[in-house]
Amino acid sequence: MATTANKNINAKLVLLGDVGAGKSSLVLRFVKGQFVEFQESTIGAAFFSQTLAVNDATVKFEIWDTAGQERYHSLAPMYYRGAAAAIIVYDISNQASFERAKKWVQELQAQGNPNMVMALAGNKADLLDARKVAAEEAQVYAQENGLFFMETSAKTATNVNDIFYEIAKRLSQVQPAPNPSGMVIMDRPTERTASAACCS
Amino acid sequence: MDTVASQSSSSSSSVMFYDFLDKMRNPASLNLVKSIKSFIVSFQFSSANPENDSKRVQEFFSTMEAAIMEHPLWAGATDDEFDCSMEGLEKYIMTKLFSRTFAISPEDVQIDQEISEKIHMLQSFLRPEHLDIPPFLQNEASWLLAEKELQKINAFRAPREKLHCIMSCCRIINNLLLNASMSENHVVGGADDFLPVLIYVTIKANPPQLHSNLKYIQLYRRQEKMVSEPAYYFTNLVSAKSFIVQLDAKSLSMDEIEFEESMQAAKLDCKVSQLEASQAQTDPLPSTRMHGMKTNIDGRSNYPYMEAEPGELTVEDVERLLSLYKDVVTKYSNLCRAVRHPSATRTGPSLPVPKGRDDILLQLEGQAQMIREEKAEVSDTPKGC
Numbered sequence: 001m002a003t004t005a006n007k008n009i010n011a012k013l014v015l016l017g018d019v020g021a022g023k024s025s026l027v028l029r030f031v032k033g034q035f036v037e038f039q040e041s042t043i044g045a046a047f048f049s050q051t052l053a054v055n056d057a058t059v060k061f062e063i064w065d066t067a068g069q070e071r072y073h074s075l076a077p078m079y080y081r082g083a084a085a086a087i088i089v090y091d092i093s094n095q096a097s098f099e100r101a102k103k104w105v106q107e108l109q110a111q112g113n114p115n116m117v118m119a120l121a122g123n124k125a126d127l128l129d130a131r132k133v134a135a136e137e138a139q140v141y142a143q144e145n146g147l148f149f150m151e152t153s154a155k156t157a158t159n160v161n162d163i164f165y166e167i168a169k170r171l172s173q174v175q176p177a178p179n180p181s182g183m184v185i186m187d188r189p190t191e192r193t194a195s196a197a198c199c200s
Numbered sequence: 201m202d203t204v205a206s207q208s209s210s211s212s213s214s215v216m217f218y219d220f221l222d223k224m225r226n227p228a229s230l231n232l233v234k235s236i237k238s239f240i241v242s243f244q245f246s247s248a249n250p251e252n253d254s255k256r257v258q259e260f261f262s263t264m265e266a267a268i269m270e271h272p273l274w275a276g277a278t279d280d281e282f283d284c285s286m287e288g289l290e291k292y293i294m295t296k297l298f299s300r301t302f303a304i305s306p307e308d309v310q311i312d313q314e315i316s317e318k319i320h321m322l323q324s325f326l327r328p329e330h331l332d333i334p335p336f337l338q339n340e341a342s343w344l345l346a347e348k349e350l351q352k353i354n355a356f357r358a359p360r361e362k363l364h365c366i367m368s369c370c371r372i373i374n375n376l377l378l379n380a381s382m383s384e385n386h387v388v389g390g391a392d393d394f395l396p397v398l399i400y401v402t403i404k405a406n407p408p409q410l411h412s413n414l415k416y417i418q419l420y421r422r423q424e425k426m427v428s429e430p431a432y433y434f435t436n437l438v439s440a441k442s443f444i445v446q447l448d449a450k451s452l453s454m455d456e457i458e459f460e461e462s463m464q465a466a467k468l469d470c471k472v473s474q475l476e477a478s479q480a481q482t483d484p485l486p487s488t489r490m491h492g493m494k495t496n497i498d499g500r501s502n503y504p505y506m507e508a509e510p511g512e513l514t515v516e517d518v519e520r521l522l523s524l525y526k527d528v529v530t531k532y533s534n535l536c537r538a539v540r541h542p543s544a545t546r547t548g549p550s551l552p553v554p555k556g557r558d559d560i561l562l563q564l565e566g567q568a569q570m571i572r573e574e575k576a577e578v579s580d581t582p583k584g585c
Contacts, residue, residue: 010427015391024390045377046394047432062428064435065391069332071451072395075439 007057011171012064014080016104017089018097019068022123025154026089027063030164033157052164057172061085061164068100076104077111084174085117085167090138092122092151093130098138105145117170118147119163125151126158213287213361220288228273235264236289240296248304254419257293257301261422264289286422291358294420298357301420303412311411315445319406321466322447324536326403330452331396336384339376343397346372347405354408359421362413363430369405370433373397399440414438465540472539 015023024046031043031050039051039060048063066072066079080086086108090101101120108118120142122133135151142149148166152159224233239260243253268274268285277285294301303309328338349369356362373394381388407413414437418426426434449456505513505521513521 019392022387024388024392027390028388042429044429045374045381045388046391046436047429049428062432064432065394067391067395069392069396072439072443074446075395075442078435078439078442 007172009057009059009171010062011059011084011168012062012082013085013087013167014064014066014083015087015089016066016076016080016101016108017068017087017121017123018091018094018100021068021089021091021094021097021101022154023068023087023089024065026087026121026123026152026160027065029154029157029160031063033161050164052168054165054168054172057168059168059171061168076107080108080112083113083116084171085119086112087119087121087163087167088147089121089123090133091124092133092135093124093127095132098122098133102141105147109145115174117167117174119167120147120149121163122149122151124153124155126153126155213291213358213364216284217288217291220285220292223273223285223288224292226273229271232264232267232271235267236293240293243297243300248300250301250304250415250419253297253301257297257420258423260293261286261290287360290360290420290422294359295357302357302416303409308412308415312409315410315441316406316408317470318447319403319444321463321470322403322444323406324466324469325462326400326452328400330454331400332453333396333400334386334389334393336380336386337376337393337397339380342372342376343401343404346370346376346401350402350405350407353413359417360425363417363421363425363434366417366437367430367433369401370394370398370436373401395436395440398436399443402437402440403444410441414441461540465536469536469539472535 015027017023027048028043031041031048034041034050034052039058040049041051042049046065048065049061050063051058051060053059064079064083066076086104088101088104088108090097092098105118105120108116120138122135122138138151139149148170150159150163150166152163154160223229224236243256265286268289269282274282274285303312346369349365349372353362353365356365376397377389377393380386402410414434417434418438443451449459452459505517505524
């Protein structure tokens with residue numbers, strides 16, 4: 001139960017992935033499918049919040065969707081700055097979206113928060129006939145790069161809750177280092193933060 | 201004129217502000233008032249430095265937060281009441297320090313102007329398709345509402361209220377997207393749809409001092425409030441601004457040559473209007489100009505509603521406003537076409553622009569004449585020629 005949890009974590013989670021990979025469908029499936037007593041959720045068009053109870057902690061996800069079109073790529077750092085977690089989404093029926101996902105992974109590794117929990121989601125897993133990206137290939141890639149990997153389907157809900165639950169679990173275990181704030185736009189370091197960091 | 205949302209918010213924000221002022225008038229809060237006043241005074245004696253100023257203000261908010269929390273006047277206050285007092289404090293401090301903290305550096309003023317000019321140029325040719333905005337999201341009425349929210353940003357001085365304008369704008373777009381996904385049975389597009397619409401709306405709105413407003417909110421809004429949904433929407437507008445600043449031929453779904461030509465034409469258009477504006481300003485006796493031209497220079501005397509207040513308008517005015525609107529649009533599109541024409545063909549080596557302008561001026565003159573005749577028929581206009 002959320003009310004008995006002794007650790008409250010606010011976690012900014014950023015969604016990255018090619019346009020049409022199903023980022024927001026995935027989140028909507030998660031946000032709408034959860035019900036936690038006394039906890040509000042937000043269902044916007046591009047911003048979502050939802051709370052999950054795991055072990056001894058309550059994790060409130062603040063989910064930031066990003067525009068996947070190539071022309072907005074350079075804006076992404078403003079969104080992932082200060083994020084405690086990221087889900088990088090690709091479409092298993094689209095090889096290009098997998099290549100794009102790898103780019104995101106590299107970029108986050110180079111510029112993101114080193115404690116960031118990263119998940120790779122091969123979405124549209126229901127489209128087996130149209131599969132272009134082998135699950136094994138993605139699994140190997142994820143292992144080599146220290147991510148965890150799941151194939152998901154927003155349509156059938158396969159693994160949707162699981163991926164968020166796994167992130168929540170990892171966040172509750174992370175010993176947080178001081179986190180850069182989620183809101184530094186003008187390159188000003190701020191002391192306050194609303195990210196994963198909960199007092200240890 | 202105002203939307204319901206912004207009315208209710210501004211009334212609730214004034215309630216919380218008066219509540220704060222009331223508490224400050226209470227003799228028990230004398231020590232708080234003293235700290236606030238001495239903080240404001242201390243600001244007047246130091247030179248402006250946005251980074252440092254922001255740090256000082258944010259630290260002061262934290263200090264005051266602690267002081268208020270322990271103050272007997274707030275004993276038993278709920279979190280909401282306490283938060284209201286902090287919002288009141290932010291508004292009070294930042295209203296007092298506004299002229300010292302907003303758009304203070306010449307660089308910021310310069311950036312504001314550059315952004316505004318670039319947006320002005322983009323407005324002349326940018327269409328939703330250039331940002332791949334799907335037709336089911338092209339809702340002019342809803343966009344107009346969102347634009348108006350952004351344009352209100354300079355009506356406020358408190359960072360919270362400025363941020364609220366951004367929030368209202370984004371919520372309108374948010375609702376448009378949600379409605380579209382429900383009624384049209386489209387897959388939810390999320391940020392893939394949200395950001396392009398916000399960029400387009402920002403370009404249409406050309407909000408005043410965009411860069412300075414964003415910087416001011418970033419620096420002076422209470423940091424603990426710059427999280428979650430407000431932070432998300434704020435970040436979106438910052439990224440929209442950044443996209444617009446970096447925007448070049450490759451940023452749009454548009455032929456690169458067409459883009460360059462449109463920008464050139466818009467630049468020329470800009471220069472023409474700047475020239476006219478400066479002529480109008482420097483000419484001491486505009487009435488000595490050639491007959492029929494003077495009304496065109498600043499354009500205002502043709503448009504009797506320029507000084508009108510919303511309350512003065514009657515239903516009859518709508519028809520008149522519509523016809524004036526059509527005139528303005530016709531003139532503007534003629535002007536654009538005429539200015540673009542010589543630069544697109546590039547045939548005549550001998551100053552094609554002045555020739556083009558002669559044509560436009562002739563056209564404008566004709567239209568001005570028509571308007572004057574029309575105007576004579578309308579008796580109840582608030583201002584005459």
